[in-house]
Amino acid sequence: MTKNKDVLLEINDLRIEAFSDEEWFEIVHGVDLTLHRGEVLGLIGESGAGKSTIGLAAMGFARDGCRISGGTIEFDGMELTTTSKADRRALRGSRIAYVAQSAAASFNPSHRIIDQHTEAPVHYRIQKRLEAQEDAMELYRRLRLPNPTEIGFRYPHQVSGGQLQRAMTAMAMACRPDLIIFDEPTTALDVTTQIEVLAAIRDIVDQFNTAAIYITHDLAVVAQMADRIKVLLKGEEVEEASTDQMLESPQEDYTKSLWAVRSFKSPQKLRPGGDAKPIISVQNIEAAYGPVKVLEDVSFDIYPGMTVAVVGESGSGKSTAARCITGLLPPKSGQILFEGEPLPPGYKSRSKDQLRQIQMIYQMADTALNPKVQIGEIIGRPAKFYSGLSGNKLKSRVDELLDLIELEPSQYYNRYPPELSGGQKQRVGIARALAANPKFIICDEVTSALDQLVAEGILRLLDELQKEFNLAYMFITHDLATVRSIADEVVVMQKGRVIEQGPKEEMFTPPHHPYTDLLLSSVPEMDPNWLSTVLDERGVDNIGDAVTMAIETESSGGLDGNQS
Amino acid sequence: MSYFVVGYYAMLIGASCVAAYYSQRQVFLLLFSLTLVSFIVGIVGGVPALTFITTAAGALALAAGTSYAFREFLVLITPPSISRELKAAPLTASFGMFVILTYAIAGIFAPIMAPYGESEVIAGAFAPADENMLLGADQLGRDIFSRLIYGARNTVGLALLATLLAFFIGAIGGLLAATKGGFLDQLLGRTADVIMSVPSLIFALLMLSIFGTDLAVIVIVVAIIYAPRVFRLARAVAGNVVVMDYIEAAKLRGEGTGYLIRKEILPNSTAPLIAEFGLEFCFVFLLIAGLSFLGLGIQPPTADWGSMVRENATLISFGDITPLIPAAAIALLTVAVNFVVDWMLYRSSGLKD
The missing domain is CATH 3.40.50.300 (P-loop containing nucleotide triphosphate hydrolases)
Known part of the structure; x- marks a missing residue:
């Protein structure tokens, strides 16, 4: 498959201001960003670095109390800072989609998942309702959700957190957007569930040649997902490089300190011998x-x-x-x-x-x-x-x-x-x-x-x-x-x-x-090939909920065996 | 055509043009639409109608000016932490505060301010206003203006006392119910339900008929009627606070209920309770005025706005608006309190962000 590698999104000298204590002050100080079609850009930094704000600005959107005060945002030849509100709204959902951190909080609990999924394609008259439903089931199948024909007809609280996050990714794909913004999609999940969501996101982005901005504070996760990584600090860019280069030889001190975080290790102490009482x-x-x-x-x-x-x-x-x-x-x-x-x-x-x-x-x-x-x-x-x-x-x-x-x-x-x-x-x-x-x-x-x-x-x-x-x-x-x-x-x-x-x-x-093995092997590592390796080892269908269930039946069977 | 009419239109059109020149969109729209409306009103109602518009606009401007000046005054005399909030307060809020302050001064200094005594007969029945009596005399020949000032003291004072008592009972009950939970919560909650299920006016009339119309009885009865509402609010607010980790930490430390309520829960529930205080004060005030109007509230010869309306009601049939003045005093205070409460609600709801 030949992939189109045009520039999709170009942000120049983006400045965003926030309103606080009755005055505007700048929170993003001139960030540049270029994204090609089919490319995944990882945005990392601590909280307050402006990651999410920049992610939202890529849709031409600023939160309440914020405003885009300078710079240009060009999406596929269209300047988002000067287009009308209606034009920008038409882009969102159909050509740019957003996946939020907490799927549980972002789905409306009183509508079925598939109804929320089909809303966008029906609204933009891309598909008829039934077509959209079939397409949703196809996406669910590709994202390896269990019972793809049936799961959409459940309500959000009836599926697990990891499944819901995948359903949300499917929803973002509903109109086959050119760009998806993932805002910490796995931060709220357990490690064992995180891995299935990561695998699903990576697959689908790859299959449809969608460009993505992946926002996270977890370096190991971003190493799996992104082609390039941009490090942000307090609304300013620290550095940007391809994932391999960034992991191997970070240039700036701040990036190095981020990389070195997990170096802290206290020496292991052993239980006191003799008749010491536990506290x-x-x-x-x-x-x-x-x-x-x-x-x-x-x-x-x-x-x-x-x-x-x-x-x-x-x-x-x-x-x-x-x-x-x-x-x-x-x-x-x-x-x-x-x-x-x-x-x-x-x-x-x-x-x-x-x-x-x-x-x-x-x-x-x-x-x-x-x-x-x-x-x-x-x-x-x-x-x-x-x-x-x-x-x-x-x-x-x-x-x-x-x-x-x-x-x-x-x-x-x-x-x-x-x-x-x-x-x-x-x-x-x-x-x-x-x-x-x-x-x-x-x-x-x-x-x-x-x-x-x-x-x-x-x-x-x-x-x-x-x-x-x-x-x-x-x-x-x-x-x-x-x-x-x-x-x-x-x-x-x-x-x-x-x-x-x-x-x-x-x-x-x-x-x-x-189970310990599963927990240990599900922790992302800084190696960009970690996810592929794990998937190869375990097999695509052997991650997340499925394997947890398997271990459960196995271990309870084991206990029964001991008792008899 | 009188000079007044010419001047009236000339001023409106001139002001509209100035507003348009300085591109003050809102002001221009207001002034110019007023000009157009005035053309029609002027043709239909003639000079008196235009005079009325002028007077109303003047009164409004005066009120706005007073509010603005009062707000600036408050900003100047208060410490920086409060004055920052006051600077952002809307004019309606400062108007409300100004009116409340005026009533408070009238109530506190009534004996000094009032020209005559509360029950002093100084003229014939229903004597018209003259240079001695600003608003004329009532059905027994007492000065209405003096009684109005004394009324502020009696009616407002009584309402304040009753509201405070209602809050004392309701807030303590609600906080206790939320903190303790279980049986006490059920007991207090169901008691509140029983009280709320009886229509308040009928309940008040019943109690006052049984126990007599003593001031203490009025205060207690009104407080009991309004305490359940405060109870429900306090319980709901505190219910959100008691699930916080810091309450758990305090409980694990071994702190008693008294400390929990006083130091941990109350500081985090004051904002909605204060806003509710203003609102309840209006209701209590109206209930007491209503009871007085029905003859079961504050008893004569004590001056009270509710009974003043009733005593002079006959005058309305003669086209005199004097009996409406105490009613207007009630309405003004209610509106003023609500202005202030609205502002407080707005602040505590976090809508400002």
């Missing part, structure tokens, strides 16, 4: 939300000064296990020992000292800190509550804590959480946990909402604090890269059961439980 010992707990069982026979031990990572996909019961330990969800059976003493099941019946020993750091720092309370008060409250400090002593304790999390006390003491950046908020969350002088801290996906550079800083901080105060961490995560860098022991969970546990080194060397 937390979870013994055969079962838990349920009403009639729905979420944990079954879960046991693991956490020793002082060690980090135990609990991994698994969403719905595997990692966070529920944490809720049992904190006492928010009293387990139905089994018990939790703290330094050998059984803890009362509910937090209300625990003593102040027991509560103090177990602290928690949350995933979303935005909802974990009260927006109407000053930082000094947020951190000071646990210190005051547990140790009865007040006045100058309290103030100096808060200053000490702020120093520990590397925030300048005089500057942050009187500020409110919404004024801080994501990483700073997470640091305040850590300080609040430390203020109680705990021995054990539960970290619930603490880095998953943060940019990679910031996340690495948080991991380093946690590691230093562990050394200084001999803290034990229970580290809940789905990101195996984080596990590799910080964990001492790993607990793998699936469907409410612990399926494998042991020291990190053991867990990362084969042989694995098939």
Whole structure:
């Protein structure tokens, strides 16, 4: 097949302004971008780099409160900054399509998937309704959705997250657009599901010779998808090169630092020998939300000064296990020992000292800190509550804590959480946990909402604090890269059961439980050929949901075998 | 043709031309359409109609000017954090604040400001206005203007007290229900449902007939009628706050319910509650005025706008608008409060972004 390689989209010196505090200020400072037909351009950068804003500008669109203030956007010979609104609207959906980050939030929950799919082609009179439906089924088949003739007639909540994201990609293809903009399409998915979406997107872009802009903050993902990569920082281009070149020899320091993020690794610690007691010992707990069982026979031990990572996909019961330990969800059976003493099941019946020993750091720092309370008060409250400090002593304790999390006390003491950046908020969350002088801290996906550079800083901080105060961490995560860098022991969970546990080194060397193997092999690597290799190894139909199901039946069969 | 009419049209057309010259589209459209309308109104209604338009436009301009000046004044005297918000406030909001301030001054300083006593008989029944009596006398010969000023104190004060009590009961109940949940939530919720299912005016009339028309009884009855609405709002707002992680963190710390409500939930639910306060205040105010009009509210000889309307109602049949003045005072305050509330709602809804 000969592919047409004309220039499709050309953006010159694009400037975008945003309105804040009653004045306009520039957030994108003159970015150039050229995209040929059939080419995939990866846009990467941290949050606030302007990736999404540029992606939307490629459709001639600016969000509410933003405006395109300069530069030109030429799409297939048409200047988008000067065309009328109606002309631009005619382009969108038919010639330029957009795939959003969260398919679950972007589909209308009260219409069937196929009706939303056929809306655009019918509206633009490209196809009749029935033709469009048939075409949709064909696209579903190509994207390897199960039951392609039937799945479209379901409602969005009746299919899984990965399937929905693929259905959305199919919808974007409905009018066979020249350009698709993918805005972090796999960020909200589990690693095992991510891989099937990536494979589907790559195939379909290839088959129809569609140009694409792929926006993400995950370098390993972009390495699989893009022909060329453009790195952005604070609305300015850092550098642009072909994927191979960019991975092998990045030029700028910023790019190099992005590449080096995953280098952090804390040395592995082993369990203390002899008769050392575990600080937390979870013994055969079962838990349920009403009639729905979420944990079954879960046991693991956490020793002082060690980090135990609990991994698994969403719905595997990692966070529920944490809720049992904190006492928010009293387990139905089994018990939790703290330094050998059984803890009362509910937090209300625990003593102040027991509560103090177990602290928690949350995933979303935005909802974990009260927006109407000053930082000094947020951190000071646990210190005051547990140790009865007040006045100058309290103030100096808060200053000490702020120093520990590397925030300048005089500057942050009187500020409110919404004024801080994501990483700073997470640091305040850590300080609040430390203020109680705990021995054990539960970290619930603490880095998953943060940019990679910031996340690495948080991991380093946690590691230093562990050394200084001999803290034990229970580290809940789905990101195996984080596990590799910080964990001492790993607990793998699936469907409410612990399926494998042991020291990190053991867990990362084969042989694995098939599910662990699946998790490990689904983590994207920086090698641009990784996706192809994995697909070759596993076979196209053996990724994502399908293989998870297979392992499930296999392992439950195995258990039955043991019992008989 | 009088000079007035010539001047009227000359000014309108001149102003339209100036607006057009400086390409003030909105102003031009307004002025010129007013000119065209005036041609028709002038032919149909003659000079009095044009005088009316002039007076109305003048009053509107005066109100706008007052609002503008008052807003600038507020911006100057308030600390920077508040004045930034005030600068962005619409003129209607500052008009509302100005009116509320005027009423508050009238209410607080009534004995000093009013020329005569509240129940002082100074003239014959229904004596017309003269240089001593700005608005004439009522059916017993008392000065209506003085009673109007005292009325601000009584009616507004009573309404404020009742609203505060309703908020105290409703907000505490709602926050407790949201925080505690379970049985307490059900109990409070169903109690609120029962109270809301009885028509408020009938409920008030019933209670006042049973317990008598004491001021304390009025305040308590009105507060009980309006507390369920506040309860429902407070519970809904707090319901969104209690699911936040910081509440969970505080619970795990072992904090008591009192701390949770005071320090964690209340600061995050004040904005909608304050907006609701303004709205409820209007309803309470109207209910109390209505009760007084029916004779079950504030009792004579205490001055009150609701009963003033009733006492002087006979005058309406003679074409005198005096009894409508207390009614207008009620309407003006309601509109003013709503202007301010609208602005607050707009701010708390986050529409400004």
